[in-house]
Amino acid sequence: MTSKLDTLGAWLLGIVWFLPLAYAVWAAFHPPAYSTHFDLTAPLTLRNFAAAWHAAPFARYFLNTFILVTMVLVAQFILSTLAAYSFARFEFRGRDFVFMLVLLQLMIMPDVLIVENYRMMSWLGVRDTIFSVGLPYFASAFGIFLLRQTFKTVPRELEEAARMEGANRWQVLMKVYVPLAKPIYVAYGLVSVSYHWNNFLWPLIITNSVETRPLTVGLQVFASTDQGIDWSVITAATLLSAAPLLVAFLLFQRQFVQSFMRAGIR
Amino acid sequence: MPSPRPIASCVPINNAGARMKPSLNAVYGWLLLLPAMVLLAAFTHYPALATLWHSFQSTPKGNRPAVYVGADNYISMYQDPVFWQALWNNLAYAAITIPVSVALALVMALWVNRNLAGRGFLRMAYFTPTVLPMVAVANIWLFFYTPQYGLLDQIAHVFGLSSTNWLGKRDTALPALMMVTIWKEAGFFMIFYLAALQQVPPSLREAAMLEGASRWQYFWRVLLPLLMPTTLFVLINALINAFRLVDHVLVMTKGGPDNASTLLLFYIYEVGFSYWDTAYAATLSVVLLAILSITALIKFRWLDRRTHYQ
Numbered sequence: 001m002t003s004k005l006d007t008l009g010a011w012l013l014g015i016v017w018f019l020p021l022a023y024a025v026w027a028a029f030h031p032p033a034y035s036t037h038f039d040l041t042a043p044l045t046l047r048n049f050a051a052a053w054h055a056a057p058f059a060r061y062f063l064n065t066f067i068l069v070t071m072v073l074v075a076q077f078i079l080s081t082l083a084a085y086s087f088a089r090f091e092f093r094g095r096d097f098v099f100m101l102v103l104l105q106l107m108i109m110p111d112v113l114i115v116e117n118y119r120m121m122s123w124l125g126v127r128d129t130i131f132s133v134g135l136p137y138f139a140s141a142f143g144i145f146l147l148r149q150t151f152k153t154v155p156r157e158l159e160e161a162a163r164m165e166g167a168n169r170w171q172v173l174m175k176v177y178v179p180l181a182k183p184i185y186v187a188y189g190l191v192s193v194s195y196h197w198n199n200f201l202w203p204l205i206i207t208n209s210v211e212t213r214p215l216t217v218g219l220q221v222f223a224s225t226d227q228g229i230d231w232s233v234i235t236a237a238t239l240l241s242a243a244p245l246l247v248a249f250l251l252f253q254r255q256f257v258q259s260f261m262r263a264g265i266r
Numbered sequence: 267m268p269s270p271r272p273i274a275s276c277v278p279i280n281n282a283g284a285r286m287k288p289s290l291n292a293v294y295g296w297l298l299l300l301p302a303m304v305l306l307a308a309f310t311h312y313p314a315l316a317t318l319w320h321s322f323q324s325t326p327k328g329n330r331p332a333v334y335v336g337a338d339n340y341i342s343m344y345q346d347p348v349f350w351q352a353l354w355n356n357l358a359y360a361a362i363t364i365p366v367s368v369a370l371a372l373v374m375a376l377w378v379n380r381n382l383a384g385r386g387f388l389r390m391a392y393f394t395p396t397v398l399p400m401v402a403v404a405n406i407w408l409f410f411y412t413p414q415y416g417l418l419d420q421i422a423h424v425f426g427l428s429s430t431n432w433l434g435k436r437d438t439a440l441p442a443l444m445m446v447t448i449w450k451e452a453g454f455f456m457i458f459y460l461a462a463l464q465q466v467p468p469s470l471r472e473a474a475m476l477e478g479a480s481r482w483q484y485f486w487r488v489l490l491p492l493l494m495p496t497t498l499f500v501l502i503n504a505l506i507n508a509f510r511l512v513d514h515v516l517v518m519t520k521g522g523p524d525n526a527s528t529l530l531l532f533y534i535y536e537v538g539f540s541y542w543d544t545a546y547a548a549t550l551s552v553v554l555l556a557i558l559s560i561t562a563l564i565k566f567r568w569l570d571r572r573t574h575y576q
Contacts, residue, residue: 003382010377010388013370017449018391021398023417024406035415083302090295098299100566105310107562111510112531112554115538115547116313116320139305169294198399200513201531205539216401220517223405231409238402249397253390256397261461 028236035232048236052222055233057210058240061218064130068203068214069196072134076192077185080143085173087144088151089159099148102141110136114205121206128208137196146188150181187259197245215241314555320548332545339549349550351525352533355440359529360508363447368500370452372493375459392453400450404517407446408433411518439519439527446514451507455500462496502565509557530554 027035028049034042052058087099110117117136118127126132154177162172178185200216207213213221219241223234239246249256321339323332343349378389395403410417411432419429432442466489474484512532515521521528521536528536531554538547 006377006380007382010374010382011384013374013377014384014388014391017395017453019417020403020406020410020449021394023410027409079302079305082298086295086298090291090298092292092295095295098303101311102302102306103566104562105306107506107558107565108310108314108555109506109510110309110313112551112558113310113313113317114535115544115551116316117309118538119316119544120308120313135305136309139302139309141306144302194397198401200399200401201516201535204516205535216399216513219399219405220401223517231412231415234405235409238405242398242402245397245399246394249394250390257389257393257457257460261457 024235024239027232028239030232032230032232035230035235048232049240051233052237052240056218056222056237058215058218058237060210061213061215061241064212064218065197065214065216068130068134069193071130072137072196073189073192075134075138076140076143077189079139080147080188081173081178083139083144084147084151085177087148102144105139105141106145111199111202114202117202118205127206128212130207130212130214132206133203133212133214134196136202140192143188143192146184147181150184151177154180186255190256190259194245317548317551317555320545321552323545325543325545335545339545342546343549343553348525348528348533352521352528352530353553355526355528356509356530359440359444359447360505362441363444363451363508364501364504366444367448367452368455368497368504370448371455371500372459372497374452374456375463378456379460379463392456394453395450396454396457398450400511400513401517403450404446404514407442407449407514408518411442433519433527434523436523436526439523443514443518443527446518447508447511451504455504458496458500459493462493466492502561505561506558509554530557 026038029044029046030042031045031047083102087095087102113136121127121132121135124132126135158176158180159172162176167175198216199214200220203214204217204220207217210218219237222237320332322334322336324335324338326332374388374392378385378392382388413419413431413434414429416432418432422428422430430438432438470488471484474488479487509530512529512535515527515529515532516535519527521532530550534547534550534554537543537550
């Protein structure tokens with residue numbers, strides 16, 4: 001009895017949760033006349049996607065987002081690995097205090113320091129570049145924390161064995177620690193990519209041209225121009241901008257969910 | 267500087283600990299930290315302090331540079347009704363979205379953790395909003411809320427109710443935004459509960475049932491206390507997000523109508539980048555930073571406690 005009630009409740013909530021996306025898919029794949037008129041015999045069309053693609057430089061926006069996400073990921077991997085190695089395996093005075101300073105970024109993220117970071121970018125003369133969109137996020141407290149926890153679980157015997165074979169500190173890091181932390185890199189990578197693919201406010205502030213705007217900002221610029229663009233085209237553009245992540249998520253659902261779990265358990 | 271090789275390779279012979287000289291160790295430790303710390307200082311610590319500094323100065327205009335104005339900005343903030351509105355809105359927004367999305371997340375996790383029909387679809391349906399960009403999501407919901415044509419009004423129409431301009435009315439605009447937030451976040455928090463639930467040994471449940479505990483008692487007396495660390499973690503994340511994420515405000519209402527749906531960070535964005543009053547934007551940011559710092563203090567206390575267990 002209770003189990004039936006549970007199933008019913010779970011499905012009701014599931015349908016409510018799925019509805020917005022289903023609605024968007026409906027509007028995007030049907031002619032505008034059917035966007036608010038539900039008829040199962042309505043003809044399917046890809047015209048909305050074509051219209052959206054031609055109405056704004058989405059190809060360029062995709063490229064910008066791709067460059068941004070890759071740049072941030074590479075920088076975060078390198079910087080977090082070095083810092084995490086230091087925190088996990090080197091002993092020196094002030095280490096714990098510096099670690100607290102790092103953790104501060106978990107609360108006070110670049111997302112809320114928009115006014116001062118804008119000033120900083122102006123001073124550096126890099127405003128309106130893809131580089132400036134990514135720069136505040138290169139050093140990531142989250143990444144450092146996650147990798148430090150992982151490096152700490154690596155048995156010291158492994159490091160000592162590598163040292164016996166004549167490996168130096170750098171080789172130990174690259175041959176022992178990094179390979180053992182591979183699942184964490186995957187998990188952190190997925191979280192980071194989806195975060196920066198979706199980031200909006202900071203890129204909106206710091207970019208001002210087609211050549212630098214990521215997809216999210218491009219989508220908003222496109223959707224907010226009051227030219228009487230119909231909903232079908234906007235929902236098509238919306239799905240388009242979310243598509244790569246969405247498809248990746250549907251294909252690698254298990255990995256995604258596990259990665260988010262891994263990244264969350266500390 | 268001597269190369270690390272000879273030291274590293276000769277020490278292990280008489281000392282299995284494989285330790286470097288302490289001084290050299292410190293040098294390497296700091297060098298490894300350097301790149302990350304420089305960037306953290308430049309884009310987190312310095313801006314946080316600069317915010318405080320600039321809140322005591324005037325906004326530079328034309329060829330008039332910024333001057334020290336004492337607490338002037340704070341006094342005008344105290345007298346600014348929009349600031350209070352944004353603050354109260356944000357507190358109400360946090361007070362409603364956080365408990366609701368966390369409770370829903372727990373319920374979702376309990377459901378998905380059991381062997382319900384269509385578990386795969388349900389997990390996907392709950393989690394999908396998390397991977398979608400907030401801007402995209404907000405555009406979809408905008409369509410949802412559209413008067414007359416939107417889905418909500420069409421459903422209302424079926425039941426013979428009149429049309430509502432959800433985003434255009436003072437008393438429904440903020441709740442409409444809250445709904446989007448709850449929808450977007452519950453699935454994300456579900457993941458953490460799901461991870462925690464999978465660590466709970468099934469024998470615990472069996473033991474409780476043998477003792478004659480009802481499902482309800484098992485949930486309140488056994489499961490909920492076990493999930494406490496996860497709940498705290500999720501609560502803190504939710505709290506940060508409530509003050510950090512304003513993408514949907516920008517897309518759906520722009521704080522309107524009449525500031526009814528404005529949130530603190532959105533107001534900072536407006537003051538800083540529409541009115542270009544950077545000094546006042548800094549003053550407002552100080553309030554936001556204070557709220558986040560209080561959260562940070564709570565979190566560090568809790569983290570400290572947790573590390574004692576390990």
